[in-house]
């Protein structure tokens with residue numbers, strides 16, 4: 016029976032508060048002066064021995080808890096208007112779909128400053144310099160067709176814009192934004208990494224000088240992020256340019272969502288609340304009855320199959336926007352029959368020489384940073400393993416460190432083998448640093464620039480680097496996929512790709528999809544202006560269908576072949592998956608816990624859901640924790656969704672060793 020909350024004989028309103036805690040419940044507090052208009056306001060409450068800031072989700076006149084156990088709230092914060100019902104609707108969807116506590120979902124959507132018990136005093140920001148406006152370019156016929164297929168006034172629609180690199184997808188986005196603004200609405204534009212695409216931000220600001228453009232991403236300073244979030248929430252900013260988390264920003268007049276590079280894995284949050292910003296975006300558009308546009312040159316196979324089945328509209332840009340800029344010619348170099356020097360084939364060396372002679376730029380793509388992926392002792396077989404992870408320590412010769420790219424731990428390069436004392440220990444394999452060194456030796460007259468996360472750590476450095484490249488002050492670029500993202504380098508006419516084979520037969524069945532996307536994207540850097548581009552891809556598997564599709568720039572062909580394989584194997588998008596993961600100091604504990612979760616009675620009640628055996632994760636040990644997982648799969652999305660909350664509740668009742676942590680991830684990308 017529900018007890019009326021009563022204090023001193025007088026009934027008092029009960030606040031049901033969302034707190035940022037890994038618990039699937041709300042927390043009740045008493046508040047004398049509260050009423051329903053306070054729903055959506057932040058509130059300062061006592062918690063344990065301290066205080067927390069939460070969000071009021073409900074104002075009730077009763078609590079399920081004995082009233083003498085309820086504490087009074089400390090202060091309802093009224094500096095912001097209440098978060099609106101559609102925001103809670105979105106959070107409730109994400110909470111239900113991803114099995115994440117509502118409190119975590121609600122609170123993670125707020126900037127840090129708004130969650131502080133003692134918020135710092137904020138100074139007003141200096142007014143930003145007004146950008147110089149630019150005119151919209153004329154649309155190509157394909158762009159115009161794509162645009163006319165989307166009617167922002169017609170309510171909810173999902174369209175996938177499949178456009179080859181350089182086809183002008185951005186211009187389609189900007190025209191849609193223009194329409195949304197003209198209708199008095201806000202637009203939310205999601206990109207994988209804003210810092211890697213400063214040109215896009217500049218372009219948006221220059222096109223919409225009066226609209227108020229704010230960016231929201233994790234690398235903003237706390238104060239700037241809060242300021243931008245407030246401007247978006249207040250409706251003062253009409254355009255929000257953000258990374259995945261910004262999909263939850265409450266926007267009072269939201270009329271359009273665009274997700275650029277929708278296939279990018281960075282839209283998937285891999286820790287804390289594990290969600291896909293793309294999928295949350297589709298829900299949000301549906302909830303608000305507005306259009307959402309997903310854009311990519313290499314769409315995710317999930318979105319592509321939705322477009323093929325007619326669930327999403329499909330819009331195509333097959334031509335480059337600049338008719339002079341042809342797609343680059345892609346050639347496959349069979350390295351089985353070629354002599355390699357430091358992993359580089361003769362034809363690639365010759366092609367670089369040609370570019371040097373013509374004063375054009377080359378890019379050598381190797382998606383592995385560091386000097387070498389491992390240091391090894393030929394005498395005793397010692398290799399540089401991370402002591403905390405099931406992974407090798409990568410050799411970084413530039414600062415003479417061994418570094419684990421998974422847990423971040425590092426130490427000095429040993430002078431001799433730690434096991435046998437042999438002084439002749441060798442780097443094995445190669446990364447961008449080693450390649451850079453070799454290319455510098457090979458082409459002493461060339462200006463060589465390495466571009467990866469070790470050479471570019473901040474946005475400032477990145478902008479400086481882009482300027483060098485644009486200014487023609489580099490002849491040969493050596494870089495990782497950082498370089499692949501949406502940049503026009505007018506003098507770049509050659510791309511050579513090394514080390515692609517590792518992904519072809521990887522245990523991860525999504526690896527070919529990612530590889531194809533990366534190679535298409537990096538190939539798209541070649542010949543974007545008037546100079547014709549050439550792409551050379553080195554491989555020992557020249558007959559692999561992935562390369563045949565690359566040569567033809569045939570994403571649909573590649574996707575068809577991949578989808579066929581996935582259908583036969585029963586993989587997504589033909590099946591729906593969730594994983595239960597457990598981490599513990601001992602693998603045996605993790606596996607035992609997962610085994611218990613795999614034999615819960617609730618499983619028998621859901622016969623459309625299949626539970627596999629517990630297994631170690633691919634990276635079985637990370638930062639001193641052993642990691643196991645258990646896959647739940649169904650051919651029916653609703654069946655899986657019905658099962659998950661009941662399963663989760665049963666798992667919560669399991670006894671687990673004290674240092675074991677577990678979580679459920681829905682639609683996992685990595686295993």
Ligand SMILES: [Zn+2]
Pocket residue numbers: 392393394395396397432433434435436437
């Ligand atoms: Zn040794």
Ligand SMILES: [Zn+2]
Pocket residue numbers: 401402403404406419420421422423424638
């Ligand atoms: Zn490690």
